[in-house]
Amino acid sequence: xxxxxxxxxxxxxxxxxxxxxxxxxxxxxxxxxxxxxxxxxxxxxxxxxxxxxxxxxxxxxxxxxxxxxxxxxxxxxxxxxxxxxxxxxxxxxxxxxxxxxxxxxxxxxxxxxxxxxxxxxxxxxxxxxxxxxxx
Ligand code: NI
Numbered sequence: 001x002x003x004x005x006x007x008x009x010x011x012x013x014x015x016x017x018x019x020x021x022x023x024x025x026x027x028x029x030x031x032x033x034x035x036x037x038x039x040x041x042x043x044x045x046x047x048x049x050x051x052x053x054x055x056x057x058x059x060x061x062x063x064x065x066x067x068x069x070x071x072x073x074x075x076x077x078x079x080x081x082x083x084x085x086x087x088x089x090x091x092x093x094x095x096x097x098x099x100x101x102x103x104x105x106x107x108x109x110x111x112x113x114x115x116x117x118x119x120x121x122x123x124x125x126x127x128x129x130x131x132x133x134x135x
Contacts, residue, residue: 004119005060006049007067011080014041015096018085039083044101045124046071048109052116062115074108098123098131106133 016039017031027035034040048071052061079088084096090108094100102123110118124130 001054002051003054003061004049004051005062005064005067005116006047007064007071009046009048009068009071009076011044011046011076012041013044013079013082013084014039015084016040017095017097019095039085042125045122045130046076046105047120047122047124047130048118049120049122050113050116051119055115062113066114070112070114071109074112075105098125098129099133102131102133106135110135 015034016036017034018027019030022030024035048067050061050067054061078090082088084091084101090104091101094104102121105123106118106121109121118135120132120134122130122132
C-alpha cells in the first residue's frame with residue numbers, strides 16, 4: 001500500500017527574474033515587476049512529498065523529523081535570507097522562477113531521501129502561486 005507523506009518547510013529569500021540574453025525592455029515585458037533591477041523578496045514554502053510503503057512496525061513511511069532535517073540541511077539552511085541570483089552556488093546561471101527552483105531542489109533532494117521515493121516537490125512563491133515538479 002503506497003502512501004504519500006508531505007513535509008512543509010519555509011524560507012525567505014530575494015530574487016530577480018531577468019534573462020541577460022534579453023534587453024531590459026524585453027525583461028520588463030516578460031517578467032513585469034519581478035524584473036526590477038534590485039530584486040524583491042518572497043516568503044517561500046516548500047512541500048516535499050515522499051511516496052512509500054507504510055512500515056507495519058512503525059506505522060510510518062519515514063520519520064518526518066528526519067525528512068525535515070534533510071530538507072533544512074540540503075536546501076533551506078542554504079537559501080534562507082539569501083539573494084537567489086547571487087548567493088547560491090547551485091543556482092548560478094539559473095533564472096530563479098518557482099519552476100526552476102522546484103527542478104533544482106528536486107535534483108538535490110531526490111538522492112537523499114532515506115526511505116520511499118521523492119514523489120513531488122512544490123515551491124510556493126506566494127500563497128496563490130506554486131510550481132510542482134515530479135521528476
Ligand atoms: Ni518574485
